[in-house]
Amino acid sequence: MSSRDLILARVRRALADVPRDDTPYDQAFERGYLREHGDRSVEQTVDLLAENLADYRARVHRCDADGLAATIAGLLAERGSTSVVVPTGLDPEWLAATAVTRVADRLDSTPAELDRVDSVVTACAVAIAETGTIVLDGGPDQGRRRITLVPDHHICVVRVPDQVVSSVPQGLERLDPARPLTWISGPSATSDIELDRVEGVHGPRTLEVVLVSAE
Amino acid sequence: MSGGTFVGMPSFPKAAHEAVHNQTLRGNLRHATHTIRAKRANAVAEVSDWAELREAGKQIKDHTLRHLDRYLVQLEESVTAAGGTVHWAADADEANRIVTYLVKATGESEVVKVKSMATQEIGLNEALEAEGINAYETDLAELIVQLGKDRPSHILVPAIHRNRGEIRDIFAREMSEWGRPAPEGLTDTPAELAEAARVHLREKFLRAKVGVSGANFMVAETGTLVVVESEGNGRMCLTLPETLISVVGIEKIVPTWQDLEVFLQTLPRSSTAERMNPYTSTWTGTTDEDGPQTFHLVLIDNGRTDTLADEVGRQALRCIRCSACLNVCPVYERAGGHAYGSVYPGPIGAILSPQLRGTQSEIDASLPYASSLCGACYDVCPVAIDIPEVLVHLRERVVEGGVVTRDGAKVVLKPAKGHAAERAAMRAARWAFGHPGALRTGQRFASRTRRFHPRTLPGPGKAWSETRALPAVPAEPFRDWWQRTHGGKDASK
Numbered sequence: 001m002s003s004r005d006l007i008l009a010r011v012r013r014a015l016a017d018v019p020r021d022d023t024p025y026d027q028a029f030e031r032g033y034l035r036e037h038g039d040r041s042v043e044q045t046v047d048l049l050a051e052n053l054a055d056y057r058a059r060v061h062r063c064d065a066d067g068l069a070a071t072i073a074g075l076l077a078e079r080g081s082t083s084v085v086v087p088t089g090l091d092p093e094w095l096a097a098t099a100v101t102r103v104a105d106r107l108d109s110t111p112a113e114l115d116r117v118d119s120v121v122t123a124c125a126v127a128i129a130e131t132g133t134i135v136l137d138g139g140p141d142q143g144r145r146r147i148t149l150v151p152d153h154h155i156c157v158v159r160v161p162d163q164v165v166s167s168v169p170q171g172l173e174r175l176d177p178a179r180p181l182t183w184i185s186g187p188s189a190t191s192d193i194e195l196d197r198v199e200g201v202h203g204p205r206t207l208e209v210v211l212v213s214a215e
Numbered sequence: 216m217s218g219g220t221f222v223g224m225p226s227f228p229k230a231a232h233e234a235v236h237n238q239t240l241r242g243n244l245r246h247a248t249h250t251i252r253a254k255r256a257n258a259v260a261e262v263s264d265w266a267e268l269r270e271a272g273k274q275i276k277d278h279t280l281r282h283l284d285r286y287l288v289q290l291e292e293s294v295t296a297a298g299g300t301v302h303w304a305a306d307a308d309e310a311n312r313i314v315t316y317l318v319k320a321t322g323e324s325e326v327v328k329v330k331s332m333a334t335q336e337i338g339l340n341e342a343l344e345a346e347g348i349n350a351y352e353t354d355l356a357e358l359i360v361q362l363g364k365d366r367p368s369h370i371l372v373p374a375i376h377r378n379r380g381e382i383r384d385i386f387a388r389e390m391s392e393w394g395r396p397a398p399e400g401l402t403d404t405p406a407e408l409a410e411a412a413r414v415h416l417r418e419k420f421l422r423a424k425v426g427v428s429g430a431n432f433m434v435a436e437t438g439t440l441v442v443v444e445s446e447g448n449g450r451m452c453l454t455l456p457e458t459l460i461s462v463v464g465i466e467k468i469v470p471t472w473q474d475l476e477v478f479l480q481t482l483p484r485s486s487t488a489e490r491m492n493p494y495t496s497t498w499t500g501t502t503d504e505d506g507p508q509t510f511h512l513v514l515i516d517n518g519r520t521d522t523l524a525d526e527v528g529r530q531a532l533r534c535i536r537c538s539a540c541l542n543v544c545p546v547y548e549r550a551g552g553h554a555y556g557s558v559y560p561g562p563i564g565a566i567l568s569p570q571l572r573g574t575q576s577e578i579d580a581s582l583p584y585a586s587s588l589c590g591a592c593y594d595v596c597p598v599a600i601d602i603p604e605v606l607v608h609l610r611e612r613v614v615e616g617g618v619v620t621r622d623g624a625k626v627v628l629k630p631a632k633g634h635a636a637e638r639a640a641m642r643a644a645r646w647a648f649g650h651p652g653a654l655r656t657g658q659r660f661a662s663r664t665r666r667f668h669p670r671t672l673p674g675p676g677k678a679w680s681e682t683r684a685l686p687a688v689p690a691e692p693f694r695d696w697w698q699r700t701h702g703g704k705d706a707s708k
């Protein structure tokens with residue numbers, strides 16, 4: 001017997017006490033919990049996102065669409081970055097105000113090459129206010145997973161309010177499980193040494209989130 | 216199971232006896248557990264529907280376990296449809312053989328690993344090493360443990376038994392053996408230590424061709440795997456290599472994508488006391504041009520179906536490994552994680568290990584006694600595992616013997632030998648359980664007089680308590696708390 005059949009047979013034997021007509025999934029339990037916590041206006045939800053991002057030591061910036069290019073240019077200059085990884089589908093306007101060397105997100109670039117790049121700029125798929133989380137789904141304006149992992153400085157642009165949801169349940173609803181997802185809540189962190197929080201061991205140690213409003 | 220790391224462990228009383236005399240360990244543990252405990256309470260208080268989330272988590276997991284065969288088959292289909300390959304391993308040896316074979320097939324002789332309790336459970340690193348394959352742990356704490364030729368002592372902070380001075384010494388001494396040496400003049404500040412680890416490990420990540428991981432959840436409906444982490448070493452292992460091998464216990468399934476909304480709310484808050492952990496990765500098979508192009512999922516049984524066969528004990532399979540129960544346990548706080556002799560320490564270890572491995576060995580037979588039955592573990596558990604109930608059930612099994620399932624077959628256990636003290640304790644407990652009034656009075660009395668308690672028990676409890684620092688008796692007896700929190704459901708019936 002294959003191990004597959006062996007394990008499945010053991011499972012069935014182990015469940016001999018479970019009635020055959022046991023309740024199906026959709027009636028097995030009530031989802032008695034909340035879809036979101038609290039009652040907020042749209043602006044308040046965006047404020048909460050900013051607050052929770054900052055609480056987890058992301059740096060939060062706000063601007064309108066016209067000011068976005070200047071904001072990004074300013075952040076790259078402040079960091080002293082000389083190169084930036086750019087996802088293929090990123091709006092070129094976002095980088096219009098900076099002269100920093102662009103590095104394309106290419107399939108054949110090696111992790112070692114990425115390691116030599118200073119910063120990365122991406123959009124996101126959705127942002128969750130209650131937990132201070134941004135989610136990337138590998139869309140054309142976000143690029144491959146590794147480009148937001150290897151460089152030490154990540155600038156992530158969130159369109160507010162349309163990309164912002166309140167809660168984890170609302171976030172999951174908007175996401176496509178077939179895509180590879182990266183949920184980011186603050187920069188990489190560890191508390192492994194005597195529970196002292198240290199930013200970053202492996203991921204970007206600086207996360208900057210730009211909340212950009214339509215006008 | 217082969218037991219890997221923990222072969223030859225002394226039984227809990229002996230190991231705990233040594234641990235309670237280790238001052239560093241006790242100091243670190245007290246600090247750690249109390250810090251996390253307080254933070255967790257705040258994180259939980261932030262969500263008004265905690266009770267409902269906990270109940271939903273419990274029910275989703277129970278439902279899944281009750282239909283595990285169906286969900287396993289569904290998971291296999293969806294992972295395969297998404298481009299992955301599914302393997303089944305009945306025990307640790309088989310799982311190790313499969314992973315070794317898969318790594319060898321890539322032609323590589325090293326792998327990078329993201330912390331995984333399942334691979335620790337099966338002793339994968341040792342098995343790979345025996346075949347000439349180096350497995351590098353990449354979680355900072357696991358790196359400390361691995362370089363220190365040590366064992367993890369906590370689910371969440373595996374190197375909690377080490378202080379910064381010890382970590383500095385380990386890095387300075389050992390890093391050069393395995394790759395990039397620690398920088399000259401390394402001090403013991405956490406930031407510098409973390410930087411040394413970053414540089415040391417980055418070298419490995421950037422050249423790694425094979426990654427090995429566990430998973431926190433697998434979604435049957437979509438074939439999605441989920442890894443929850445803080446440092447980003449998980450993301451490194453999950454996305455940079457060409458081949459990814461995930462080794463996951465069969466109980467880690469949830470039926471649907473939507474079910475994640477429960478666990479992604481309860482796990483971080485219970486575990487690190489955060490609203491959300493810094494990184495969560497999900498992947499469904501392989502994705503063109505992004506991440507590993509070959510994905511293997513190794514589903515392991517290794518005692519889980521035997522555990523499932525126990526109607527009382529199967530609830531232990533709901534565990535989402537948050538470690539909240541460790542941080543509130545007075546016995547864990549004093550004894551430390553190593554005393555439990557398995558990768559699963561603390562209250563969950565006390566009920567999971569003897570079920571996964573059977574209670575034949577001395578250490579496994581002693582584990583159900585590694586508790587004061589104060590009930591704090593049940594109170595914090597985000598999937599409401601009634602750990603005290605399972606402990607009492609397992610104690611009875613150790614003492615009385617009876618029918619259990621081992622390797623899928625029913626066997627009759629003989630009553631344990633060498634447990635005279637425990638047998639006596641059990642007789643006392645049985646009498647008390649049969650006389651609810653006496654038990655209640657006794658426990659209330661114990662609570663009220665707890666300032667006067669001796670460090671060891673008199674009479675038949677002496678042999679038992681000689682090797683344990685007696686935990687403080689909780690302010691509220693377990694029984695009263697049970698009455699209060701079970702909505703009047705009478706536990707004495």
Ligand code: SF4
Pocket residue numbers: 485533534535536537538539540541563592595596597598599600
């Ligand atoms: S038993 Fe409960 S509290 Fe303990 S680690 Fe598992 S889920 Fe967490």
